[in-house]
Amino acid sequence: MHECPPMIPRPMAAPGVPGRGPVRPLPALAAVAAVFVIVQLAFVVPGSGLAWDETVYVSQVGGNAPPAYFSAPRARGISYLVAPVAMLTASTTALRIHLALMSGAALFLALWVWRRILPTPVLVGAGVLFAGLWPTLFYGPAAMPNLWCALGSLAATGWVVRSLRGGAGRTETAGAATAVALVALMRPADGFWLALPLVLATGLLPGRRRPRTSAALVAGLVTGCAPWIAEAYARYGGLQARLHRAGEIQGGLGWNFAVDDHLRALAGRTLCRPCDIAWESxxxxxxxxxxxxxxxxxxxxARRAGRGTAALLAAATGLSTALPYLFLVEYAAPRFLLPSYALLAVPVAEHLNELIARTRRARRQAGLAALVLALVAHLTVQLSTLSHVVRTSRATSQEFAAVAGALNGLGLRPPCVISGDDAVPIAYYAGCASRQAAGHDASITPGELRSLARQVPTAVLAPGDAKTATATGGARTVRLLHGPESYLVRLLPGPAVEAAEAPGVHHG
Structure with missing residues (x-):
């Protein structure tokens, strides 16, 4: 074994270039975080709107509309994170800037945890590799929990490695517990798959058992899951009922080989469900x-450099966080694997650092140039894909906003209710509440919806190619044409019909 004795941490000097001293971690990591934020602000934030899931999370604490239905799999961690801005303004740009700055700071802090374990070139390499992925950049300013799970996972693993190397003090214990709690607060299942290998490592490794750290990890997991569990009993009929419903909404948890789905989704699909598309790129x-x-x-x-435990635990934890999404969930989304990518960036950076060091020692300029070109090509592909995803996302949100504006023009203004196809995001943009009578977000019966329509303007949306429903009992049907998409709007009897028939109302 080439690793250091567990109780005598080996000082980590950064591999230096002849004639230069070691690179200091603070300015190097600050530069990585700053570039990460700048790319988000330059390419992702301008002109962006809130996506479907984002409208659900943001509406819980403010924003533009009443709270959307909060389905069983969701957790409220991201709503807490956006609350300081969403409670003050409905501006999407302000929210995006807030999240971009927060994600940059969180990336810096997660990497900073590892500064006593890894040399600066490896740290910087891991940061660049993770921050340079298009899902990382796209979800940096997004009101979605996955990036925060990734950064929390990276920090938690770093604290545990420091604990295993002989530094199991209050700082390491509290840091590990806090990071796991953050992940569990964002996504309880991600918190479990993160804590599992870390608890096993601190509880079972011969000569490196850290019972205090194991207990802290379990406590962090329970603390982070506590709001989700409490809500299960308050709103879903108990923990088992909520778990069962969450599994139903996710298509039923069981053996589902989704590796190929994730492979295809990397071409720029933010959600691949069902993932029966061709491998486009x-x-x-x-x-x-x-x-x-x-x-x-x-x-x-890493083992040859005396850092084998760190790289091995990062790899094992990265595989653990990926396992449910590769083999238990029947659909794919690149954001699901962000925790895995953050952790696997550590051993990959170790590998590249060794290759660069060997190439320099051998003075193989061609080999060094090839490595640099490969990295540049990789980042170019990521930025190109990011550009495609941003354009697609922007067009979708603009479509939702246009339909919402047309519904406002029909007289559907707050307080109002929208149900049916794409009701959740369109209702958010229109300032209405969304209520579904069927599906994953079912929160009202058809009869209750009709009764509600007699009190506030209410509309039911259907795809534009649906057959025109017969307007019976005072209902009114309108077809909205906006860009490539169209909707069939059924205004239910009540204030919605009265508003639509008022003089001066535009019927699109």
Whole structure:
């Protein structure tokens, strides 16, 4: 074994370039975080609107509309994070800037945890590799929990590695517990799959058992899950009932081979459900196919450098967080694997750092140039895919906003209710409440919806190619045409019909 004795941490000097001193971690990591924020502000934030899931999370604490129905799988962590801005303003730009700055600070802090374990070039490499992925950049300013799970997972693993290396003091214990609690608060299931390998490592490794750290990790998991569990009993009929309903909404948890789905989704699909599309752009997945080899090589490189435990635990925890999404959930979304990517970036950076060091010692300029070109090509593909995803997302949110504006023009103004196809995001943009009589977000019966329509303006949306429903009992049907999409709007009897028939109302 080439690792340091567990109670005598080995000082980590950064591999230096002849004639230069070691790179200091603070300015280097600050630069990585700053570039991460700048790219978000330049490419992702301008002109962006809130996506479907974001409207659910933001509406819980403010924003533009009453709270949307909060389905069983969701947790409220991201709503707490956006609350300081969402309670003050409905501006999406303000919210995006807030989240971009917060994500940059969180990336810096997560990497900073590792400064006593990894040399600065490896730290910077891990930060660049993770921050340079298009899902990381796209979800940096997004009101979604996955990036925060990723950064919390990276920090938690770093604290545990420090504990295993002989530093199991109050700082390491509290840091590990806090990071796991953050992840569990965002996504309880992610918190479980993160805590599992960490608890096993601190409780079972011969000669490195850290019972205090194990207890802290369990306490952090329970603390982070507590609001979700309490809500299960308050609103869903108990923990088992909520777990069962959450599984139903996610398509039923069980053996589902989704590796190929994630491979195809890397081409720029934020959600692939069902993922029966063609593999549109294989170039976007080259790095993904090479990832297992790079991780294995990185663990070996870290072991030779005396950091094997750190790289191995990062790899094991990264695989644990990926397992449910690769083999238990029947659909794919690139954001699901962000915690895994953040952790696997550590051994990959170890591998690349060793390759660069060997190339320099051998003075193989061609080899060094090839490595640099490969990294540049990888980042170019990521930015190109990001550009595509941003354009698609922006067009979708603009479509939702246009339909919402047309509904306002029909007289559907707050307080109002919208149900049916794409009702959740459109209702948010229109300033209405969304209520569904069927599906995953079912929160009202058809009879209750009709009764509600007699009190406030209420509309039911259907796809534009649906057959025109017969307008009986005073209902009114309007077809909205906006861009490539169209909707069939059924205004239910009550104030909605009265408003639509008022003089001066535009019927699109």
């Amino acid at each position: 294989p170039a976007t997945a080259v790095w993904w196919l090479l990832l297992p080899l790079l991780v294995v090589g990185g663990v070996g490189a």
